[in-house]
Amino acid sequence: DADVTQTPRNRITKTGKRIMLECSQTKGHDRMYWYRQDPGLGLRLIYYSFDVKDINKGEISDGYSVSRQAQAKFSLSLESAIPNQTALYFCATRSSYNEQFFGPGTRLTVL
């Protein structure tokens, strides 16, 4: 079974729609992250969370919001999707010794 899961795996939506990407983990890690990857580029950090009460902005948080519902769940929302948010989105967790583990990714297309 996968330790970090993401739903949906693929999503096509229209400009202006609200969309939520969900992430769950069974690794028992406190720290969780959301990244986006654009074609041909590395990953960039959107938001991260130390626990349910501690949410932090990453380098590209504009246009996104997050919710940490429980230690195991961290969701990313696009309140009003726009085409330049088309990307591959990854959720990740971090172990106590600082290794990060990634989910399978969600491929989002905004038309």
Place this chain on the structure above:
Amino acid sequence: GIQVEQSPPDLILQEGANSTLRCNFSDSVNNLQWFHQNPWGQLINLFYIPSGTKQNGRLSATTVATERYSLLYISSSQTTDSGVYFCAGSLSYNTDKLIFGTGTRLQVFP
């Protein structure tokens, strides 16, 4: 900000060949990791290697933190090794932000 350069940017191999991928950092980094992004986009953890050498099957990695570089060795390459290889590390004062390298795209042909 810190720059992470990987070389070569592209690599084409025939099955069975060996290769070395390099990751250079412009400043000191901690928590260095190597990832393989397969053709389906999934990021697979290969190594967590802040220093020293590790081996896992046909793959091995070495990080020399004092000289700000890491190497990934792939021996007897297989077509399933194709994809993009990323190194990533974090700064000592912000261990939550992984800084990714530019990637090496590997294609292995039968």
